[in-house]
Each structure stands twice: as C-alpha cells, then as structure tokens.
Amino acid sequence: MTALPASIDLLIPESDAAKQEGVEQQKIRAAQAGDMAAFEWIVQQHEERLFGFCCRWLRCVEDAREVCQDAFVRAWQALPEFEGRARLSTWLYQIALNLCRDRAKTRASRQRDNTTLLDEEDGGLFCPKQSPDATAEWRSEMQKLARGLAVLPEKLRVVLMLTTMEGLSHEECAEVLNCSVRGVEGRVYRARQLLMQWWDEEQ
Template sequence: MMEMARAHPLDATALDPEVELVARARAGDRDAFEQLFRRHYRQVYAVACRVLPNATEAEDVVQDAFVRAYGALGGFRGEAAFSTWVCRIAINIALRRARRLRAQPASLTEVPEGGPAQEPADAADLECLVEQRAEAHAVRQAVSGLPDKHRVVIALRYFEGYSCDEIARLLGCSVGTVWSRLFHAHRKLRARLGSAGKEAP
C-alpha cells in the first residue's frame, strides 16, 4: 500500500503577517519593526494617556516603550500578541513615571480623533449635550482620583474597551485580580458619585 504523504503544519508566518514582522524584527530588520510601530502606535499611546496627566508625557512613554521593546525582542516568546506585550511595557513605564514625578492622576479625557464635534440641532439637543458632557466629566474626575491599580483597570475596561482577559494579559496578573480591582474600583466610584446622583461606569 502506498504510504500517504504526511501533512506538514503551515508555518505560522504564512498565517499571520504580524508574526512574520516580529520574526524579521528579531533578525535585525529595522523596517519590519517600523511597521510594527506604525501598526500599534495609536493603541499604545491611548493606553499611556489613561495613566499620565498630559499628552507630552504619554508620547515620551510610547517612544520609551518601543525602544525597550526593540531591545528586548530576543526575549519575546510570542505567548501574547505583540500589541499586548508592548502595551504592558508602556503601562509599567507610565506607572513608574507617574509615581516618580508625583503627577496628578490623568484626566482620562478622550484621545482626540480630529475634527470638530457635530453641532446640536436645537436648544433641547444643546441642553442634553451639556448635561451628558457634565456627567461624563464628573465620572472621569472620580476615576482620576482612584489609586493607580484601580484607575488603570477602569480606564482599560470602560474607556478603551479591553476585556478582563486582555487586561490580565496587559498587566501580567490573573483575571481574578482584574475582577477584584474592578469590584473595589466600582465601590469607590459609587461612594464618590452617589451624592452627585451620577452612575459609576
């Protein structure tokens, strides 16, 4: 009987262009790393903005994070996505910088997307818009006053839309720890916002 040819598993680089970029960057291809930088810059910058008080500090963190990531590529095993790995580096740098500079908590304002906001159609819409923005500002101010470990999980979960599993990978902790921090953050926010009649995220 003719022996059937054994199927060979597909090379991961053939399935995921990012895996190929990482492999090329690890081999010293600076252009490949530049592509990784362009792919993930906005994501890393948005995360840094949730920890630090101003855009300039966040930009410095992004640059530092990618420089460190490039130098540490040899130790990147691919157990998490490259974006998760570099975001974790950025979060750690941002938290250390915030503590070292004794910075005020980040305002957690939205990262600008560019372009003006749409004008409300009438006075009723304007009143509703003002009320919504006032409530959003109150919530962000309350979140800004939380301890670092609580502020970061709230920001990543509700402002950036990460799942608890993703947050756990970003912070290098268990999902249970993320849930615990979210629980305590919610309790603190309810206490801060309750008297103002606002609702925690």
C-alpha cells in the first residue's frame, strides 16, 4: 500500500510551551476584563493556524478569511464565559469548525470557478522555502491530498485534519468534536484507511 505524503503527519512544533501558556493565561484574564490589546495578542498567536484550518476545510481563501474573522468576533463576545476547562486553541477550533460547517451549507450553489485552493493562493502558509522542483512536487501532493480529504465523510475528514494536520491530541480533538477519545481513535483509523485506499487508486 502506498504511503501517504509525509506532510500529513507533520505536527506544528511548539516552542517554550509552558512559558507561552502562562503568558496566554494572563492575556485571557485581561481580555475577559475588557482589555482589547490583550485580545489582539491572542488573535496574533492563533490566527495563522485557525486561518489555515478554515482554508483546508472550506477550500476557498475568501470564505476562510471571513470565517476566521467571524470566529474571533464570536470568541471576543463569548470570552467572558470561557472557563478554561479546555485549552483556548481547542475552544477556538470549536468555534471555527461550527462556522465552517455553516458556511459550507450556505454556499452549495456557488460556482466552482470562484473556489481557490489555499496552496494555489499562498503556498507559504504550509510549506517552508524549497527549490522550484521540490515546491512544485509539494504543491502537487497537497492538491492531491486536498482532493482525497474532500471525498471522505465529514466526520472522518475533520478528525484527520484536527489530529494530523492541526496537531491536536486525541483528547483535544474529542473536546472539539464533543465525542469520546475512543471515538476519535476509531475515526482516525477509518479515515486513514479510506484515504490510503483512495490514494492507491489515484496512483
């Protein structure tokens, strides 16, 4: 069976995680008290990853920008009720996922010509600087991967995106999807099996 591209297993690295988490908690408390500058700091820390997730989910850069902006507006409005039981990033993914689902439902009649894959718009968000040949090969793989993800049922697609492309743990993914960790594990396994089967058929 052909292996999937290495990119699907890359997790976004965290640097000085403990220190960063402590600073974030301070910013959250300040933002909950109405400090807009603190909330702007939060946005800066999370907007790139959240935008990338929205792009991969919606496969349309324009929609992703609007949904990402809406997600932070919703977050600002709901932040006073945020109790910190889940990580802030997990909570933000929940908001973004719900908005992505709503947007996908309302755009069913949109012309395909108006849809732009993120890797066509701005490959730099996902791919480090490489040679032209390597970049072309990477983009080809990412376009193929995007097509493969698109054929998966939604509940399998989202769990694979959150765990392998967004770097969430199975516990965090379970919180985002409001399901059990065991449920996440089963969906990840099934999603990988279907994606590898599709990948082989495309070879």
